Amino acid sequence: MKDSLFKRLVVSGVLGWLVLFGAVPTLMLLAVSFLSRDPDNLIKPVLSLSSYAELFQPALGAMLAESMAMAATATLLCLLIGYPFAYVVARADRRYTRTLLLLVMIPFWTNTLIRTYALVAVLKADGVVNKLLLLLGVVDAPVKLMYTPTAVFIGLVYTLLPFMILPLYAAIEKLDCKLLEASRDLGASRFSTFRKITIPLTMPGIVSGCMLVFLPALGMFYIPDILGGARTMLLGNYIRDQFLAARNIPLGAAASVAMTVIMGLMLALYYKSVRRAGRKVRI
Amino acid sequence: MTQPVVTLDGVSKSFDGETAVENVSLSIKDGEFITLLGPSGCGKTTILRILGGFEECDSGAVELDGRSVRGVPPESRTVNTVFQSYALFPHMNVFDNVAFGLRIAGKTEAEIHRTVDEALKLVRLESMGRRMPKELSGGQQQRVAIARAIVNKPRVLLLDEPLSALDYRLRKQMQKELKELQRTLGITFVLVTHDQEEAFSMSDRVVVMNDGRIEQVGSPREIYEEPTNLYVARFVGEINVLDGTVTGRQGESYTAEVEGASVLVKARREFADGDRVHVLLRPEDFRVEVMKDLEESPDLAHKFAKALLKGTVDGTCYRGATYDVDITLDDGKRILVTEFFDEDSETLYFHAGDRVAVGWFEGWEVILPHEG
Numbered sequence: 028m029k030d031s032l033f034k035r036l037v038v039s040g041v042l043g044w045l046v047l048f049g050a051v052p053t054l055m056l057l058a059v060s061f062l063s064r065d066p067d068n069l070i071k072p073v074l075s076l077s078s079y080a081e082l083f084q085p086a087l088g089a090m091l092a093e094s095m096a097m098a099a100t101a102t103l104l105c106l107l108i109g110y111p112f113a114y115v116v117a118r119a120d121r122r123y124t125r126t127l128l129l130l131v132m133i134p135f136w137t138n139t140l141i142r143t144y145a146l147v148a149v150l151k152a153d154g155v156v157n158k159l160l161l162l163l164g165v166v167d168a169p170v171k172l173m174y175t176p177t178a179v180f181i182g183l184v185y186t187l188l189p190f191m192i193l194p195l196y197a198a199i200e201k202l203d204c205k206l207l208e209a210s211r212d213l214g215a216s217r218f219s220t221f222r223k224i225t226i227p228l229t230m231p232g233i234v235s236g237c238m239l240v241f242l243p244a245l246g247m248f249y250i251p252d253i254l255g256g257a258r259t260m261l262l263g264n265y266i267r268d269q270f271l272a273a274r275n276i277p278l279g280a281a282a283s284v285a286m287t288v289i290m291g292l293m294l295a296l297y298y299k300s301v302r303r304a305g306r307k308v309r310i
Numbered sequence: 311m312t313q314p315v316v317t318l319d320g321v322s323k324s325f326d327g328e329t330a331v332e333n334v335s336l337s338i339k340d341g342e343f344i345t346l347l348g349p350s351g352c353g354k355t356t357i358l359r360i361l362g363g364f365e366e367c368d369s370g371a372v373e374l375d376g377r378s379v380r381g382v383p384p385e386s387r388t389v390n391t392v393f394q395s396y397a398l399f400p401h402m403n404v405f406d407n408v409a410f411g412l413r414i415a416g417k418t419e420a421e422i423h424r425t426v427d428e429a430l431k432l433v434r435l436e437s438m439g440r441r442m443p444k445e446l447s448g449g450q451q452q453r454v455a456i457a458r459a460i461v462n463k464p465r466v467l468l469l470d471e472p473l474s475a476l477d478y479r480l481r482k483q484m485q486k487e488l489k490e491l492q493r494t495l496g497i498t499f500v501l502v503t504h505d506q507e508e509a510f511s512m513s514d515r516v517v518v519m520n521d522g523r524i525e526q527v528g529s530p531r532e533i534y535e536e537p538t539n540l541y542v543a544r545f546v547g548e549i550n551v552l553d554g555t556v557t558g559r560q561g562e563s564y565t566a567e568v569e570g571a572s573v574l575v576k577a578r579r580e581f582a583d584g585d586r587v588h589v590l591l592r593p594e595d596f597r598v599e600v601m602k603d604l605e606e607s608p609d610l611a612h613k614f615a616k617a618l619l620k621g622t623v624d625g626t627c628y629r630g631a632t633y634d635v636d637i638t639l640d641d642g643k644r645i646l647v648t649e650f651f652d653e654d655s656e657t658l659y660f661h662a663g664d665r666v667a668v669g670w671f672e673g674w675e676v677i678l679p680h681e682g
Contacts, residue, residue: 208364209397211384213411213462223410227401 053287060280069276078281087265094262095289097176098244101183105191105240106233108184113195113232117202128196131189139186143253146185150178150254174256182250190239198232199225234297242290262286313376315340315465315498316361321370323356330356331367332522338466343492343499345509348519348545354502356522358468361500363387375465385414389466390459394474396451398443404430404454405439411462429461432491449480456488460495467492469501473508485511506546510534518542534592536578540681543590550596550645552589553680556581564677570641571618577677586680593648595674598635601665617669621645625662635660637668 030038060078065071081087116127134142149155150172157169172178202225210220226233248263262282269279314337323331331353338344346354359365360372363384372379379387390411398407408429412422430436433453443451452472459467472488473481489512492499503509509516510530518525518533518541526533526542537543540551554568554575563574564581568589575589597617604611624636624644635647645668652659660666 203395203397205393205395205397206399208362208384209391209393209399210410211364212362212389212391213458214385214414215410216383216385219414224399 056280056283059277060284062277064275064277066274069274075277078275078277079285081278082281082285090260090265091262091285094245094260094265097179097183097261098241101180101187101244102191102237102241104180104184105188106237109188109191109195109236110233113192114199116192117196117199131192134189140249142186143182143250146178146182146254147173150181173254176255178254179251182254183244183247186247186250187240187243190243191236194235194239195229195232198229202228238290238294242286245286312340314338315375316500317371317373317376318357318360319371319373321357321360321367321372323353323360323365323367329522331360333370334522334524335370336517336524336527338498338500341496341498342514343489343501343512344515344517345501345503345513346517346519347503347506347509349504352519353522354519355470358391358470358500358502361466362389362391362468388464389468390462390464391468391470392452392455392459392472394471396443396455398451398454398458400443402443403439404435404441404443404446407443407454408458408461410458415462425461426457429457432460432494433457433487448476449484452476452484456491460491460497464497466498466500469499471503472501474503474505481508488512510546518545520545536676537590537678539678540588540590543676543678548593548646548648550591550593552591552643552645554587554589556583556585556587558583566677569619569639569643573616573618574672575675575677576673579677579679581677581679588678588680590676590678591645591670591674593634593646594632595670596645596647597669597671598637598647598649598660598666600660601667604667614667614669616672617667619668621666621668623660623662623664623666626660637666639668 059070061074061076063071063073063075063077116124116131119127147154151157152169152171152173154172156172157166160166160170172181206224206228207220210224211217215223245261246263246266248261248267251261251264266279266282266286269275269282316336316338318334318336321331321334322329334353334357346357348354356365360367361374363379363382363386366380374387374389399410402410405426408426409422412425417425426439427436430439433456435450435453435457438446438450438454443454446454452475455472469488473484476484485508488499488501492512501509501512510533513530515527516530516533517527520541525545526538528536533542534546537546537549543549543551552569554566554573556564556566557572558565560574563576566573566575566587566589568575577587581587597614599610599614599617601620604614619639621637621639624638627634627636629648632648632650635649636644637647638644647668649659
């Protein structure tokens with residue numbers, strides 16, 4: 028059957044967009060990461076693996092590990108907060124579902140950077156949180172929140188939570204209530220049912236939510252910058268610094284490629300474990 | 311006298327102000343196959359869910375083995391359910407589905423293997439343990455759902471329209487198998503269906519429900535032959551409702567004016583002269599003869615002396631082993647009669663336009679007080 032002109036136009040339009048703004052820049056990045064640094068012209072067209080060698084320095088390794096741990100913690104926090112929320116939304120009366128989902132998405136209407144500065148006003152020594160705590164008599168002196176890892180976590184979780192909630196909502200919403208009833212009917216408690224039925228069946232949502240949070244959490248350099256001061260260094264900050272401050276574009280590119288490879292490996296591992304368990308999972 | 315396994319006493323339940331079940335009382339004997347029969351929305355599934363522990367009744371009492379189950383969650387009840395949509399766990403294979411309840415109960419792997427294999431054999435799926443639910447046909451999924459429930463040796467097995475998704479032949483076969491399974495296991499089965507044929511072919515007792523209430527409880531034969539009201543009569547199979555008035559009493563029987571003819575009828579209830587009644591007759595209860603033949607044969611006329619209603623044949627409809635005859639009585643009432651084929655004749659005995667005399671096998675009529 029011959030495709031209509033409209034269909035071909037749309038498909039080639041989307042394809043062109045993806046190639047031009049997705050594939051080409053990524054390939055350029057990959058190419059640059061194998062070139063050498065030149066103090067005057069940013070890059071020298073000389074093949075070199077020195078950037079990758081530099082990535083394996085112990086100091087960088089520690090930063091990478093810390094960065095991953097931080098992103099993982101933020102992801103876990105998002106999951107722990109997002110799952111109950113998504114569950115309630117998915118199981119709520121249809122009348123409220125739309126409103127609740129709208130509330131999740133409203134923050135997208137404001138620029139993330141502006142929202143992060145707004146968080147500063149909330150968290151600073153004479154900010155909203157401390158004023159409230161003092162007023163309620165919970166604390167005697169303002170709690171130091173700004174420029175601590177706590178502030179960075181608050182910022183990451185606040186910004187990334189919707190990316191966790193939406194795929195979780197989609198997965199939980201598809202879950203057949205009868206399966207939960209069947210499990211209870213066969214003698215499983217609420218907790219066992221959750222563990223043996225709900226979690227395995229919503230695993231695709233959990234995985235895509237975690238991916239959607241973990242990757243940005245690694246790269247979101249402005250949140251540690253604004254809320255954590257210069258003290259918290261994430262992979263994202265490092266890459267940004269290489270490009271803008273140190274002017275070491277090949278190294279920045281190599282770090283970016285490394286980050287992509289790590290994510291790719293994690294995805295591959297996940298698919299492999301899923302296939303071994305004999306299940307089919309769609310993300 | 312053995313104690314009933316399930317007792318419902320004055321059970322009512324409503325959802326958002328809409329009554330689903332109203333003042334239902336029923337006691338279910340140990341080891342019986344009982345069917346809740348009614349149209350969708352009559353409350354039969356709600357009763358099943360109350361027994362399963364998925365709903366709590368608003369008022370009334372539910373007892374299982376003599377103990378109240380108020381507040382007892384589904385996992386602590388000795389009943390298991392076969393769900394309408396089967397509700398097999400899609401991420402587990404057949405074996406793990408069936409083993410689910412046993413694993414929860416903390417049985418040893420050896421015992422689980424033995425019991426699950428036994429259950430799969432019982433539903434003839436012994437070689438299917440490794441398959442995933444979606445790789446099975448509807449009928450096979452149905453069997454897995456049954457195996458998964460009976461493997462826990464429940465006191466009562468609840469079946470929520472278990473066969474409604476299967477095609478006709480498979481449904482017939484599963485009806486037989488379910489009945490056999492129930493006999494083998496000796497477990498009490500409570501089945502919910504809207505299909506009267508299904509209810510009749512499997513059950514020891516049938517509970518006919520309408521609008522959240524029980525209309526009649528009885529054996530399939532009682533329900534069919536002795537319906538206690540028009541609703542039950544009309545819900546189970548075809549029925550002809552003739553109108554009449556009681557005119558007098560003759561020993562055990564009454565004389566009545568029915569559709570313009572004076573006839574003798576037998577009734578189980580007490581009626582007074584002048585009471586308006588319904589005379590209920592199944593299509594197969596009628597005897598019909600063509601008037602022309604009666605006029606020509608005195609013998610036949612004698613046999614049909616009691617066929618006092620007169621009418622005209624509107625048409626016939628082939629049914630396979632039988633055929634239906636639509637007749638309009640002289641007073642305008644339309645009736646449906648089922649006749650067997652005359653083995654000696656190639657053609658149908660009745661033709662559209664034939665004048666006929668209509669009677670019925672004496673005593674097969676059911677007399678009910680006039681409703682509405």
